[in-house]
Amino acid sequence: MIVFFGIPNLYMLFISFMQVGGYGGIVYHFTLANYHLLFHWIEFKVIVDSLIFSVIVTAVCLVVAYPFAYIIATSPARRKLILLFLVIVPFWTSSLIRTFALMFLISTEGFINSVLLDFHIIHQPLNMLYTLGATYLGQFYSMLPYMILPLYASLQGVMDHPEYMEASRDLGAGASKTFWRVVAPLTIPGIATGSLLVFIPTLGTFFIPLLMGGGGVVLVGNFIESQFLAADNWPFGAAASALVIVITLLLIGFSSRYMNNAFLEEGNA
């Protein structure tokens, strides 16, 4: 942990307070200028954009994944196994490869456009790739399983205790009230875990906006990457990274309050 996690991060934190040399590189001289720049420069907009992007992706994942996880959790054993298998299959392929596959599907000469053209539904190919929408789609697609799995685990825990739902029905609640007042609150740990698992990688994503957005979409991940690789301004990139890490840690601290509550175990004691 210390060698592979602690030292690199501490080093990054360290250089974020250093000055950049005239031709790149690091000058070991203390400064707060990097952080100053972050908050006053146009780059701050990148961070805000990234936060909005991540919130929307997380929300869409949650809304789509919840019914899906619910269907898995309430399926008979055999179908449950098949559905879970289908959720896990994408993990066997690199997300980079999957993003290329998605690019092929929606590109101007891609699968969807050719089918629509062949059936004369459209006459001009739709311009779907290299847009902000495509970036959303790519990020959503690559993150969805990370939302489904914790939600499924949480819902399965509730389904394993049908007495909570029965008690709710017994007390006069119909199916929808039972869902909103009993099932949903009991799955808050799953919602918190899934949201965190989607939000954090989305905040740091860089190759999906690069590939799907075609350079038109710049998120904080791309910004950091370009500071390190293209602009050769390591201290500035490090400062931006540090900010992202701080945001992430704050979020983890906040949501852990909702995650560690082992509602079900305690309730059945």
Next chain:
Amino acid sequence: MSGSVMIGLHGVTKNFAHTQVIREFSLDIYQGEFVTLLGASGSGKTTILRMIAGFEEVSGGRVTIDGVDMTGLPANLRPVNSVFQNYALFPHLNVYDNVAFGLRIKKFPEKLIKERVRESLNMVGLDAFATRRIRQLSGGQQQRVAIARAIINRPKVLLLDEPLSALDLKLRKEMQLELKRLHRELGITFVYVTHDQEEAMSMSDRIGVLAHGELLQYASPEELYANPASAAVASFVGETNLFDGTVVDIVKGYSVIQTRHFLTKAPVAEGHAVGSAVVLSVRPEAIRLGDSVGAPICRGIIMERIFAGSLIRIWVRVDEALTIQCLIHGTRNDEFPIGEEVDVIWEPNHSLAFPKEIKSLSEDSQLLGSNESAGQ
């Protein structure tokens, strides 16, 4: 029993997959009664309760509550509330919110809810616990919250599924009294499910004894004990000694019964004929030992004795195949020492002979203590 029928079960059947777990089950429960469904696990008693609550749909027959046919009506629309075996309190809500749940669903004003929650918690003695989280409560306290959460809705019927099974003996006895008190104060119909015959006997107005999805007998505790309808009921309700035998003669209202170990008499009952197989039941407390009045039925050696205050429980061994359990009044601990040979005597009028059922006991005699036969 006066009053109107609150719950009617009319020829109810239930199939799970291809097995019939409840067969042609009929039973009436009157308004205000405390009725217990008593049976071993797997006897179908919980399934009956779940069909009344609406968690299971009947496969055949009808369930009526207060004269209304419940067929097709989901649980949330039935005028009953349940206390679950494992309480099923909502772990994400505190005591107050758990108890208030039913009234909030019915959109009562918060002010009224507050009053009613206080009243309900007061009835179960938990006024001071409203803000506690569920996991901070002991088992007994959780049980009380579960009861408060059910009765706050003022149901026509309260259904209780083995509500005390998770509590230790002392707490169980306390809660039995508490439930009796609540039943008196609320005046609503209680339907109680248990495998514990002692619990059933001490709490109920009437008991329905179930086995294999069928109602064996439905009667008051006194009636069940004094006049069990079958050997199965006799062995399930209270303790008894059972002996397999054959009717060899019928004389002056008594059947003369030959068992492998002795010849005795029992009052003639339905199904008795010369040559028919019967099961003779003799309660341990009906047996006397070692006095010379009357002819001894058999002789045996005292194998074990347990002194329990005013009663001594004694096991008399007749031979390898037969040991008879007796409950003797006695205050002296030096009576009936182990190893002593004694006469075993009972009045024919204190024994019952049931026609032998197909699924009956294969051995000459079997001792069925209440809890062993409960299949726990």
